[in-house]
Every structure is written in C-alpha cells, then in structure tokens.
Amino acid sequence: MPKVLIEPDRCKGCELCNAACPQQILAMSKEINTKGYFYAQVTDPTRCIGCRLCAISCPDVAIAVRTHAVRYNLFEY
Amino acid sequence: MTAATIFGTPESLTDRVTHYCPGCTHGIIHRLVAESLDELGLRETTVGIAPVGCAVLAYHYFACDFQEAPHGRAPALATGAKRARPDLTVFTYQGDGDLASIGTAELIHAANRGEKFTIIFVNNAIYGMTGGQMAPTTMPGQVTSTSPAGRDVDQVGYPLRVAELIATLRTPSYVERVSVHTPHHIINAKRAVRQAFEYQKAGRCFSLVEVLSTCPTNWGLTPLESLKWVEETMLPYYPLGLKKSPDDEV
Amino acid sequence: MAKKLMKGNEAIGEAAVQAGCRHYFAYPITPQTEVAEYLVRRMPEVDGVFLQAESEVAASNMLFGASAAGVRTFTSSSSPGISLMAESISYIAGAQLPVVYVNIMRGGPGLGGILPAQSDYFQATKGGGHGDYHLLVLAPSTVQEAVDHVILAFELAEKYRNPVMVLGDGMIGQMMEPVQFPAEAVTEPPDRPWATVGMKNRPQNLIRSLFLNADELEANNLELRAKYDLMERDEVRFEFYHADEEMDVMVVAYGTMARIAKTAIDALRADGVKVGLVRPISLYPFPKRAVREAAGRAKAVLVVELSTGQMVEDVEWAAPEGVPIHFFGKVGGNIPPPEDISEEISKVLGGKATPRGLYGRVEEAS
Numbered sequence: 142m143p144k145v146l147i148e149p150d151r152c153k154g155c156e157l158c159n160a161a162c163p164q165q166i167l168a169m170s171k172e173i174n175t176k177g178y179f180y181a182q183v184t185d186p187t188r189c190i191g192c193r194l195c196a197i198s199c200p201d202v203a204i205a206v207r208t209h210a211v212r213y214n215l216f217e218y
Numbered sequence: 219m220t221a222a223t224i225f226g227t228p229e230s231l232t233d234r235v236t237h238y239c240p241g242c243t244h245g246i247i248h249r250l251v252a253e254s255l256d257e258l259g260l261r262e263t264t265v266g267i268a269p270v271g272c273a274v275l276a277y278h279y280f281a282c283d284f285q286e287a288p289h290g291r292a293p294a295l296a297t298g299a300k301r302a303r304p305d306l307t308v309f310t311y312q313g314d315g316d317l318a319s320i321g322t323a324e325l326i327h328a329a330n331r332g333e334k335f336t337i338i339f340v341n342n343a344i345y346g347m348t349g350g351q352m353a354p355t356t357m358p359g360q361v362t363s364t365s366p367a368g369r370d371v372d373q374v375g376y377p378l379r380v381a382e383l384i385a386t387l388r389t390p391s392y393v394e395r396v397s398v399h400t401p402h403h404i405i406n407a408k409r410a411v412r413q414a415f416e417y418q419k420a421g422r423c424f425s426l427v428e429v430l431s432t433c434p435t436n437w438g439l440t441p442l443e444s445l446k447w448v449e450e451t452m453l454p455y456y457p458l459g460l461k462k463s464p465d466d467e468v
Numbered sequence: 469m470a471k472k473l474m475k476g477n478e479a480i481g482e483a484a485v486q487a488g489c490r491h492y493f494a495y496p497i498t499p500q501t502e503v504a505e506y507l508v509r510r511m512p513e514v515d516g517v518f519l520q521a522e523s524e525v526a527a528s529n530m531l532f533g534a535s536a537a538g539v540r541t542f543t544s545s546s547s548p549g550i551s552l553m554a555e556s557i558s559y560i561a562g563a564q565l566p567v568v569y570v571n572i573m574r575g576g577p578g579l580g581g582i583l584p585a586q587s588d589y590f591q592a593t594k595g596g597g598h599g600d601y602h603l604l605v606l607a608p609s610t611v612q613e614a615v616d617h618v619i620l621a622f623e624l625a626e627k628y629r630n631p632v633m634v635l636g637d638g639m640i641g642q643m644m645e646p647v648q649f650p651a652e653a654v655t656e657p658p659d660r661p662w663a664t665v666g667m668k669n670r671p672q673n674l675i676r677s678l679f680l681n682a683d684e685l686e687a688n689n690l691e692l693r694a695k696y697d698l699m700e701r702d703e704v705r706f707e708f709y710h711a712d713e714e715m716d717v718m719v720v721a722y723g724t725m726a727r728i729a730k731t732a733i734d735a736l737r738a739d740g741v742k743v744g745l746v747r748p749i750s751l752y753p754f755p756k757r758a759v760r761e762a763a764g765r766a767k768a769v770l771v772v773e774l775s776t777g778q779m780v781e782d783v784e785w786a787a788p789e790g791v792p793i794h795f796f797g798k799v800g801g802n803i804p805p806p807e808d809i810s811e812e813i814s815k816v817l818g819g820k821a822t823p824r825g826l827y828g829r830v831e832e833a834s
Contacts (some may be wrong), residue, residue, distance in 0.1 A: 144221060155241030155434075155441040161401045178240070191240040196225040200245030201236060207221035218405055222632050262668040265537065268676075277674050283664035285536045286676035291529040294521070301517045302491055306537065306666060318828025324529070386712070404556035436705070 143191025143208040152205035155176035161198035164188045175183050193218065228252035230261045234279050241441020243398045243431045244272060244340060247411075249307070250404070251338055254412040258419055262309040264356065265299050267292040269316035272346040276311050292323025293328035296335045307418055308335035314355040315345040318378050325384070329424050332389040336387070336414045337426040339380060342433040343452060350436030354378040377455060381428045385461035388421045391460040397430035399448040403458075423464040430456055449459050451459055471646040471775065476611045476636065477502035477544070479647045480570055481510060483618035488654030489568070490516035491541040493530035495523055495549060497640040498582040500539070500572035503544040521712045528553035528560075528569075535565040536675040538663030540622055541774050542568035546638075547576050551596060557631055557714050558597030562677030566658070567657050569603070569633040571616065572641035575801050583801020584638030586723060591779035593623050593633050593752040600689050604632045604703060605751040606719050607722040609816040611645035613749075617823035618651065625704065628695050635751060637774060639803070682782045699753050706755035709733065710744035711762040718766035719745045720759060720783050724803075725772050732809035743813055759786040768823070772809060780824065792823035 145167075152174060158181050159167045166188050169179040181195065181203070192215055196204040227233065230252035238244045246409055253260045264282040268274050270289035274304045277284035287295045292310035300308045316340050317325050325337070345351040352365040359368040367378075381395040392414055396407035407429060416424035430452050432444035439447055474482070481503045484492065492507045504520065511518040517534075521527035527543050534541040545553065550571045560567050573588045575581035588596075592605045604624055610616035614636055621632040664673045679685035709730055711718060721729045727746040735742050746762045748755050759782075763769055769791055771780040778797045787793055796812040798804045815821040 143224075151235055153240035157241060157441055157445070160442055160445075176333050191224065193225045197401050198246070200238065200241065200243055202227045202231060202245070202249060204225070205223060205227070205274050206225040209221050216405055218408060263666040265664045267533070267664070272680060274515055277672070277676070281672065283667045283673045284675070285533060285664055286534070286563070286674070289530075291525070291556065293534070294526040295521070295533030297526075298491075298493060298530035299533075299537040300533075301493075301530070302534040302537040302539040302541070303520060303665060307634065323522055324526050328525065377570035378635065446621055458713075 142210060143189045144186065145189055146182060146205045146207065147181050147183070147194060147208050148203045149178065149180040150169065151173045152178060152180035154199055154201065156181070157198045157200065158195035160192060161194040164190060165190060167195055194198060227255045230255040230281050232279055234278050236279055236468060237275055238272060239435045241432065241434045241444060244396045247338065247340055247402055247429050248276065249433060250408045250411045251311070252280065253408060256411065258415050260307045260419065261379070261416065263305065267295050267299070267308065267310040267329070269310065269312040271313035271316045273311050273313055273333045273340065274347070290316050290319070291324055293321065293322060293324040293333070293432045294338065297328055297333050300333055300335045304334070310335070311338045312340065314341045314343065314347065314353045314363050318354045318380050328386045329391055329426065330387050330389050332391065332424050334421055334424065335424065336418050338411065339426060340431045341456065342431040343377070344433050344436050346433050346436055349464055357455060379418065380455060381426070381461045384426055388468055390464040390466065390468060391462055391463055392417045392423055392425040393429040394460045395456060396432070397453065397458055398447060399430065399445040400433065417464065469649050469651060471648045473644055474611065474647050475502060475642065475644045476614055477641040478506040479611050480613050481506035481690060482649065483615040484568070485510055485514055485516065486653040487540070487622040489540040489542055489622060490514060491539050492516070493521050493527045493534070493541065494518045494543045495521050495527050495545065496643065497546045497549045498794055500544050500546050500570070500641045501714045502641070502692060505786050524549040524552035525556070525572065528556035529744060531567045532560055532563070532565060533568050533705065535560070536563070536664050538658070538660045538665050540658055544570035544572065544573050546574045548579065550591065552598035552632040558599050559677050560631050561603070562599060562670055562688065563675045564629040565631070565675065566629055566695070567622070567631045567632060568621045568625050570616065571633055571635050573635065573637045575799070579611065581801045581830055583637070584724065584774060584803065585799065586725065586774035587778065589751065589775065590798045593754065600666055600690060602752050603634050604628065604699055605631060606632070606705070607635045607749060607751050608640055608781065609723050609747065611643055612647045613639065614640050615649065628699065630695060632768065635827055637723055660822035664775070672767065692729055695815070697711045703750055704753050704755050704758070705749035706750060706758045706763065707747040708744070708758070708802055709747065710737065711746045713744060713765065714742060715766040716742045716768070717741065717742045717816050718769045719744065719772060719813070720748070720779070721772040722751065722779065724750045725774060727770055727808050728804065729809050731806040732813065733808065736810055736813060736814065741817065752778070754782045754786070756786040759783055760788055763787040763791050766791060768792045770796060770813060770816050772796050774798055784824065792819050794823050
C-alpha cells in the first residue's frame with residue numbers, strides 16, 4: 142500500500158498538496174510546526190493510490206512517497 | 219519486501235529548507251532542475267549561475283558548484299564558464315527582473331551566439347526580492363508597488379514575452395514556455411527542463427525554458443489563489459508551448 | 469628570443485599568450501582594438517578562445533565566469549569601456565578572482581577623444597566601482613615594459629586572487645618598439661582548487677560576493693584589506709632616475725610622461741642642473757615611501773601628467789612637509805614635447821612657478 146511521508150518542519154502550510162490530491166485525503170494539521178505553520182497531514186492513508194501528485198506539487202520537498210505494491214504508472218515523471 | 223521510494227529528494231538538491239515564501243513555486247522549479255541533473259548524471263560536472271533576485275540563494279539549495287552573477291549578467295558569466303570549460307554543464311537560473319530587464323542584452327546575445335548552456339527563466343510578473351515592484355513582465359493593469367494604479371500600457375508598454383522574443387532569432391536553439399500551476403503542468407514542465415539539459419549534454423544548442431511562476435506575497439494572494447491567477451491572467455498573455463526547436467529550418 | 473618590432477597593442481596580446489592565457493573576451497574601442505585583431509588570429513594557434521562580446525559589461529562578466537571556472541583570462545579596453553566594466557570589477561574583487569585588465573587610456577570624460585591621456589588614474593587606483601576594493605595597477609612606459617607588466621599581471625592576479633590592471637595610454641598601444649618575450653612561455657594551467665569545475669567528491673565550490681550577514685561581509689572585507697596591506701608591503705615598484713642625489717627639482721611622472729621627462733632631465737643635467745625623476749611603476753600600491761624619501765632631497769617637486777592633476781594628490785600626500793609641489797599637465801590628447809617640461813622645470817628653478825596651494829589654483833589666481 143502506498144505511503145505518503147510528510148516532514149512537518151519542512152512544510153510552510155501553503156496547502157498546494159491538498160488541492161493536488163485526487164483522493165482529497167490531505168488536510169492541514171491543528172498543531173503548528175517549529176516555524177509556526179500548520180502542516181499538511183494525510184487524513185486517510187488507506188485511500189492513498191500512490192499517484193505522487195502531492196509530492197510533485199510541493200515547493201519544499203516536504204513529501205516523500207513509498208509503496209510496497211506494484212503501482213500503475215499514470216504518467217511519466 | 220521493503221518499501222520502494224517512488225518520490226524523494228533529488229541528489230542535486232541539498233536538504234536545506236528554502237527561504238522562499240510559502241507556496242512560491244521557485245521551490246518546484248528548483249526540484250525540476252535537480253531531478254533533470256540527477257537523471258542525466260550531470261550533477262558532478264555542473265556549474266549553476268545564480269541571479270540577483272529571490273533566487274540569488276539558489277546556491278544554498280543546489281548540490282553543485284555555483285557562481286553568483288551581478289544583476290542581469292548571468293548569461294555572460296555562463297558564456298565565460300562554458301567557453302572556458304565546454305565539458306561542463308552550465309545553467310543560469312534567473313527571474314524576470316534579472317533576465318528580462320537589466321539583463322536583456324546579455325540574454326539576447328548569448329542566445330544569438332548560440333551559447334551551448336541552459337537558461338531557466340522564472341517569470342512571476344514582478345520583482346520579488348525587492349518587495350514587489352513592476353517588472354517588464356508585469357501584466358497590464360497589475361498593481362505593484364511601482365504601478366500602484368496598475369500597469370499602464372500607454373505609459374510603460376506591454377509585458378515582454380521573452381520566449382517569443384528569443385524564438386525570432388535565427389540561430390538554432392530550444393525555447394519553450396511552461397508553467398507549474400497544476401500537477402499536470404508541473405509534469406510537462408519537467409519534460410521541458412529535462413529536454414533543455416539533454417540538448418546541452420549533446421552539445422547541440424542554446425536552450426531556454428521560461429517557467430510561469432507565482433509570487434503570493436507580492437501579488438497579495440494566497441498560494442492557491444496565486445495558482446488560479448497564473449491560469450486566468452498570465453496564461454492567456456503568455457501562451458505555453460514550444461516556441462523554437464533546434465530542428466527548425468534556419 | 470630575438471627582439472621583434474611590434475605595435476604595443478599586438479605585443480600586449482602576445483604577452484598574454486606567453487603568460488599562459490588562453491581566454492580573451494573583449495569589445496572594440498579605439499585606441500586598443502588591435503589587441504583583439506591580433507588575438508582573433510593568435511588564439512586559435514594555441515587552442516585558445518577569442519570572443520567578441522556585445523558590450524564591455526558583458527565582456528568583463530565573461531571574465532568572471534571563465535576565471536571562476538579555472539582559466540587565466542583577460543580583456544583590454546579603453547577608458548569608457550573600463551567605466552562599463554567597473555561594476556563587474558567590483559564583483560570580481562569581492563569574489564576574489566584572478567583577472568587581468570589592460571586599459572589603454574584615451575581622453576575623457578565622456579566620449580572625450582581617442583588620443584592618449586592619463587586621466588583614469590583615479591578610476592584605476594581609487595576604485596572605479598563600488599565598495600572597499602583595490603586593483604593592483606601597473607603603469608608601463610615602454611612597449612617592452614607593457615609586455616613585462618602583462619606577464620607580471622597574470623602572476624600577481626593569481627598570487628593575490630585579485631584583478632590586476634595594466635594602465636597604459638594611447639601611445640603605449642599605438643607605438644611600435646622592439647620587444648622581447650621570455651625564453652619560456654607559461655603553459656601550465658593555474659592551480660585553483662576553489663574553481664567551479666564540478667562538485668565531485670568534495671563540498672560545493674561557490675564564487676560569490678554576496679554576504680547578507682554583517683559579520684560574514686565584514687570578514688570578506690577584512691580578508692580583502694589584508695591582501696591590499698600585503699600588496700602595499702610587497703608589490704611597490706618604482707624607478708629612481710638620478711633621484712638618489714640632491715635635487716633642485718624632483719620630477720614625478722609615470723608611463724610615457726616619464727620618458728618625455730627623462731629627455732628633458734638629460735638635457736638640463738647636461739647644463740649642470742640638478743634634477744631627477746621618480747617614476748611610479750605600481751600606481752596602486754603607490755610608492756609613498758620612495759616619493760617621501762626622494763622628496764626629502766629636493767627643493768621642489770614637479771608632477772607631470774596627461775591630466776588636470778590626479779597622481780599629484782598622492783604625491784602631495786606622500787611628500788614631506790615644506791616641499792613645494794608644482795604641477796604641469798597637458799590634456800585633450802596634446803602631448804608635451806621635452807622642451808615644455810624643461811621650460812616648466814626652469815620656471816620652478818627660477819621661482820617663477822606657483823606651487824599648488826592648499827586650495828588649488830583658482831584662489832591664488834584672484
């Protein structure tokens with residue numbers, strides 16, 4: 142199952158990843174990170190399809206994506 | 219079976235968190251360049267040339283040798299470096315104030331000589347670092363700190379379309395305009411950036427990729443609204459696409 | 469190597485090649501364009517790079533890129549062109565890059581003229597660009613010395629990681645004189661571990677002059693200052709011509725003016741007049757001690773320049789208290805024959821010349 146890993150302290154709370162997620166399973170945290178930003182979090186990891194659009198949209202390389210299963214290459218990146 | 223990383227930090231980026239404002243797409247463009255350098259195996263033989271502007275500190279974020287140019291002069295430094303060491307990959311990373319204003323002569327003549335390096339031109343229609351002044355690429359009617367009533371085209375003319383300008387030169391080159399305001403556009407932009415470095419790696423021609431970018435802070439918009447502004451305001455005026463290919467008839 | 473009759477500008481081009489330089493970026497400007505016309509043929513013979521830039525601004529910035537990428541590089545220009553290069557010279561000094569500039573001076577200011585002048589002394593020695601920096605400046609008085617200084621300039625640029633300027637006037641560039649080049653040309657590339665040649669198994673090499681943090685910028689400024697202190701100690705060059713004796717008049721002149729002054733001095737000495745010359749060869753660092761020491765043996769000092777008075781200020785500063793300082797300048801491209809200088813010296817001897825006062829000539833004229 143694909144896994145999205147967000148580094149809270151790299152996040153600047155810009156929310157671009159939220160908008161990019163086709164599954165709409167990203168939202169901003171309630172706590173703030175070390176720089177005072179609300180950071181992005183995965184609300185329902187079970188619905189993640191490993192498409193990487195969140196990581197692709199992140200200006201701060203705060204998101205990494207891992208997966209066990211074979212995944213469908215929806216696009217060339 | 220251990221999990222495979224299918225998206226991680228490129229080797230050509232340092233792990234330093236950037237100083238760019240939240241939602242500023244400089245960060246995405248940096249990553250596209252770094253990914254291209256990694257994929258083409260160029261990191262260890264690359265020299266970047268930093269502009270004067272928000273991206274002057276690019277050298278903190280790229281894991282390759284760097285030179286820092288006076289405002290607008292990066293294409294001249296790149297010419298010197300590439301002529302001195304044609305075996306090195308040389309790229310400049312410049313904003314619109316740096317490239318399309320003070321550095322226009324250096325840009326046009328480097329392109330016209332067909333210098334075999336790559337220019338990553340980030341067009342966010344404003345001067346970022348100095349706090350939001352009008353740039354040659356500022357949109358008609360766009361309010362900035364030096365066009366408080368909006369850019370008046372009767373007074374200061376229309377925004378400069380760099381990609382088209384360079385495409386009119388006869389010397390063969392690769393010129394494309396892309397954007398990074400949606401994932402789809404980012405994926406396409408990556409293709410173009412990588413293509414530019416491929417042409418350089420092959421010693422083929424001058425390459426320039428103009429990337430429409432955002433400036434939430436100085437546009438006075440949220441990061442998401444900024445993406446929308448690129449789509450609705452910039453895109454119609456700055457059409458995306460390939461403007462010139464080295465294969466074109468001279 | 470046998471002597472060869474060469475035009476100054478061409479000899480300068482050849483000197484750079486002999487010094488191991490293989491990268492020349494320049495822009496045409498009278499009276500030194502022959503350097504480019506020579507090197508466009510010569511560089512290919514040594515697998516070198518010749519590139520005519522779109523402006524002097526671009527040319528000098530190409531030097532930045534090339535030098536930072538590890539190669540010896542130089543340009544030649546003239547007064548207005550050097551003004552355009554001032555910004556990048558400041559960056560090159562700030563980023564500590566070895567680069568050589570040759571300025572074959574012409575009349576100014578503005579478009580001025582194309583005839584010889586020495587009116588860029590301030591620009592060269594007091595810094596034409598912004599910030600605390602210095603160019604090491606050498607002033608040749610013959611075509612042979614221009615050759616020697618270009619070769620020396622590459623050595624000093626490397627030694628101090630600093631821009632070095634060879635400051636000649638139009639005559640140096642346009643004259644033909646016999647010259648000799650060193651028996652052995654430099655062929656070894658310079659050793660620059662700091663150059664941006666690819667980050668391989670080492671940390672990033674970064675060539676920059678931006679230091680936003682005050683302490684870092686201070687450290688950079690002080691590092692540059694330390695180099696200039698070393699230059700002021702070790703790189704002072706001058707010539708005494710009968711200036712190690714008692715003198716009724718001590719002439720101070722550099723470049724071609726020193727040569728013309730020597731002819732005047734020889735004629736006067738033949739008539740038993742005690743007159744000598746101090747010729748600064750390094751304009752920065754200025755030979756303060758030599759001028760002070762020699763002026764101590766003189767009743768009066770006469771500074772001769774192709775300008776309205778620039779080096780004279782450094783002479784005034786260096787000369788001991790009580791020695792009257794006189795100035796004789798020719799401008800516009802008019803070159804004084806030796807007789808003009810002899811006449812001026814005689815006026816000083818006969819007390820008919822008015823020394824430069826504290827407030828300049830205007831106040832004394834009224």
